[in-house]
Amino acid sequence: MTMIELSNFSFESKKTGRAFQPFDFSLAPGDVVSISTDSAEDALTFLKTLATLVPPIHGSYRFLGNNLNFSNRQDLLEAKKHIGFVTSHAALISNRSVRENLLLQRAYFTNSLSAKLDPNTRRLCKLFALENKLDLRPAALTEHDYRCVVTVRELIKRPVILLMEYPEKYIGITKLNAINDILFNLVGDELGIVFLSEYKYFIETFSKRDLVISNGTLQA
Amino acid sequence: MQRVIGSVGRQALASLNQIATQLTFAYKILRLLTFPSKPGRALVRRITMEQVYFTAVQALPIIIPIAILIGGMIIIQFSRFSGQYDLGKITVLIIVRELGPILTAFLIILRSATAVTIEVGYMNVLHEVDALEMSGIDPLWIVCVPRLVGITSAIVCLFIVFDLVAIVGGYALVWIITYIHMSEFLLQIANAISVADITVGLIKAVLFGITITVTCLYHGFKTQRHITQIPVAASRASVQCFIYCLSISAAISVLFYL
Numbered sequence: 001m002t003m004i005e006l007s008n009f010s011f012e013s014k015k016t017g018r019a020f021q022p023f024d025f026s027l028a029p030g031d032v033v034s035i036s037t038d039s040a041e042d043a044l045t046f047l048k049t050l051a052t053l054v055p056p057i058h059g060s061y062r063f064l065g066n067n068l069n070f071s072n073r074q075d076l077l078e079a080k081k082h083i084g085f086v087t088s089h090a091a092l093i094s095n096r097s098v099r100e101n102l103l104l105q106r107a108y109f110t111n112s113l114s115a116k117l118d119p120n121t122r123r124l125c126k127l128f129a130l131e132n133k134l135d136l137r138p139a140a141l142t143e144h145d146y147r148c149v150v151t152v153r154e155l156i157k158r159p160v161i162l163l164m165e166y167p168e169k170y171i172g173i174t175k176l177n178a179i180n181d182i183l184f185n186l187v188g189d190e191l192g193i194v195f196l197s198e199y200k201y202f203i204e205t206f207s208k209r210d211l212v213i214s215n216g217t218l219q220a
Numbered sequence: 221m222q223r224v225i226g227s228v229g230r231q232a233l234a235s236l237n238q239i240a241t242q243l244t245f246a247y248k249i250l251r252l253l254t255f256p257s258k259p260g261r262a263l264v265r266r267i268t269m270e271q272v273y274f275t276a277v278q279a280l281p282i283i284i285p286i287a288i289l290i291g292g293m294i295i296i297q298f299s300r301f302s303g304q305y306d307l308g309k310i311t312v313l314i315i316v317r318e319l320g321p322i323l324t325a326f327l328i329i330l331r332s333a334t335a336v337t338i339e340v341g342y343m344n345v346l347h348e349v350d351a352l353e354m355s356g357i358d359p360l361w362i363v364c365v366p367r368l369v370g371i372t373s374a375i376v377c378l379f380i381v382f383d384l385v386a387i388v389g390g391y392a393l394v395w396i397i398t399y400i401h402m403s404e405f406l407l408q409i410a411n412a413i414s415v416a417d418i419t420v421g422l423i424k425a426v427l428f429g430i431t432i433t434v435t436c437l438y439h440g441f442k443t444q445r446h447i448t449q450i451p452v453a454a455s456r457a458s459v460q461c462f463i464y465c466l467s468i469s470a471a472i473s474v475l476f477y478l
Binding site for chain 2: 082
């Protein structure tokens, strides 16, 4: 079963303001796709479309075998919670502490307000040097730490698809290299990744195929 | 002439469209209250408690002196006007029926409603609403429902506090210049007040709570792109809340007392 299947799909280009030529795209479990583009904005819009944050102009979007209905945002929540979204568009909830941000999804779905982090989250917080910043509000974090918290939050979601925009700039090459093993394991566990990057080592290590977004077209 | 009529017509249609959208939005939020098995109940409860704390508890040091001053002013004026004969009746008429609910609503609009518009506006502009959705969390359930329940219950509680403080505190403030005793004054109020007065006050408070919250959330969520839209949205929301509350208050008074 494919995880994502876009058919006769089109979205609006940020660069030209026109619709993309209709395209088909699919992502299988464990598939890792790198994006090459002449417009980072179009690539981000494509990632946002995959994250179901931007509605398509036309075409259908099947997620884990289900057709998505973009006319009702609440119907998209079930798909969204399985998508890791590590891009410049991702944000933390500003009136909650870092700890509460990390625990928000668990608190929501388990009806538990426990402030205790699970071992996996603790391990990732240690890796990203966030242990002493858990009780700060996002506004008190540096931009780098803010992005690290977003990355940790998206990784602990146990997503089935991870979307990343320039991870080497987003969390820095050192931190990116530090989570390579984690990403390898997740890909081994059938995580699909679509990413936009200029970091050759990362592309060569992970990418299984290339996707070109250029001038209003998308070619697999 | 045609242009003027056209312009008026377009504005009327736009206003009707906005009211219809707000009513739909209110229906969507209120409908969520009928799904008790939805996930996130613990979180919703906590955010509701926080909202009640911000809107009701933190407003007490402001509303109590205002209620005493307004109660005092009314009692001073009417004690001279009516020779204190109908003081209890007039106090019920003015404070419990009209001023209590509306002044409480105005205070909430000034203190909390604008804050809600700004908070939700920021959440929208800074993609925090998208962040909630990306976690599978329904923003209507986690952002709107706690604010609706919290602000509405806060207005109901503050309305009761306002009435009690305005009557008792107001009398205490002016007891020197009045001839009637406290017990006599309270007896006059007890004779003058009816169940309908309290019910109408509570109905007004609940409707004000729903109207204020929905209007503020609507304007907050409408702010999509730029931070500069947020103050405009806050200003529009507070003016609309003001007009809606006055209209509701007048309509209910006409409906029950005319």
